[in-house]
Amino acid sequence: MVKPLYKYGKKRVITFSFDDGREQDEKLIPLLNKYSLKATFNLNGGRCRNDRFAKVTENGKFWVGSSELRDLYRGHEIASHSYLHKKINELSDEELEEDTIKDIETLKKAFGVEIRGYATPNGIRDKRMPAILKKHGICYERFTCREDTDMPFALPKDFLWWQPNPHFSYYAKDEGKKMIEDFFRTNEDLPCLYIWGHSYELELLDCKGSERWNGITDRYAYLEGLFENIAKRDDVWYATNIEIYDYITNLRRTRYDDTYIDNPTDIPIYFEINGKVIAAPPHSRFGV
Template identity: 35%
Template sequence: MNKIYKVFPGGKFKVLTFSYDDGKIEDRRLVKLFNKYNLKATFNLNTGIINPEIRIPQEEWTELYAGHDIAVHTLTHPTMIRLNDYAVIREILEDKNNLEKIFHRPITGFAYPNGSFDSRIVDIAKSVGIKYARVTNDRYAATKAAENYASSADGPIPIGDENGFFMPDDYMRWVPTCHHNHNLIDFGKKFMALTKKQYLYMMYVWGHSYEFERNNNWEVIENFCEMIANRDDIWYATNSEIVEYNELFDRLEFFSDNEYVHNPSVKSVWLAVNNDTIIEVKGGETVKL
């Protein structure tokens, strides 16, 4: 029987994505940089906060963020776990409605403001059409915490595999790889060096564009983008593209003997058959494997 493995578009096994919050005016420079190097990002916006001195006016959003992803960041950026259910619903759903009216497309992503969430917030977000949500912790922070604990405990603590470049178990509690101030270049070099194609790897970078201006370190993201762009083994995707692609794969209909597969979706899905043969299964096709 054939062994079938999921691969990313074009048969790639690595994906890079970015997530940036708040829609501050420094997004203009960051978007220009991403566009220069053909990189994809998700921008998490608050539609209830209007401050043209520090935030990009909403009338600029559709042009500025064209080609990138947009996600909910709540209406007014509250600490969510302190709100009652009605306020949580309002914060998420009104921001979602406003964004969909501005961008004329479904908005299904979310970034928890201030990193504040619990199971109640997750359930409410899912109930109003949110498919994925990013937290503010990251693999780097978890690694350092584990290292600090292990230094005073009886031995090392497992913190993940392959430096944390793995796909999430729960997209509603999506943990990034690193903040851009957390050894970004070193993470990028380790990511580029990964070669074991029997795995899928993801590097997920998050932050706020205003931090580059505040810390006077734009060179961090500029050097990273130049280093990691335009590689033929990396899929450059937005958050929602990653989620959508996984949904496409999950909808594939395999024959019981794994000799054929039917793709009931409109978009293509790629498979690795017996590790070495890459097959594109186009929308509506039934393909012999």
């Protein structure tokens, strides 16, 4: 029996994604780091509300590429969330492409890293986006809800249609707690738990969508409880969105059945063979 595994031979992956880049990221990130959890932060280069992180120019506010800002997000992924957080379906073709390029370029300059992911603002699916994203080097597009709830932990077949698990307030509810238990119990191949939210929701108790919180007011304490529960598990890989994309894209190029493994990629790909974890070395083909 040959079963695919995640990086380092892990059975499961957990990833987080937080949108809009507000000052509450300054409290959220140390909490993620305390539990060695990994997240992707989806930022709007042109809509930065924290003046400490931005400077006002003639054209509006822009991110500052300060070392302080780079230090804060270090170890996590920076991804695009559009330049101005507009309703992208109301933009013309030219405006949409311009908004996308502007955000990628602004974030790239501010953080000194390649921008390879995109979370759609306002959860809008616009059929023009996949072509625009691919053209500008973006590998995945993340949405805010999931249609295939029968397979809650399945990876996307197409990463340009990546539907996460529920919002981070959900896991306080009985059905959310059950979802976490199911995730740690499932024997399906390559289960992924993908939790998303906004750091400002931890403090702005009456913000849009606050009914989701079901009366929880000490949201940092709730979140720390959630982190404590899911962190530091031996069989879990904690990864950013793009790390998952990169590993899975390589795994999907690897051919295998119960008699052989053929890994044509540049990275080791992990498998469980009759209960034993092995790493198929890059560019290797062998019988099992």
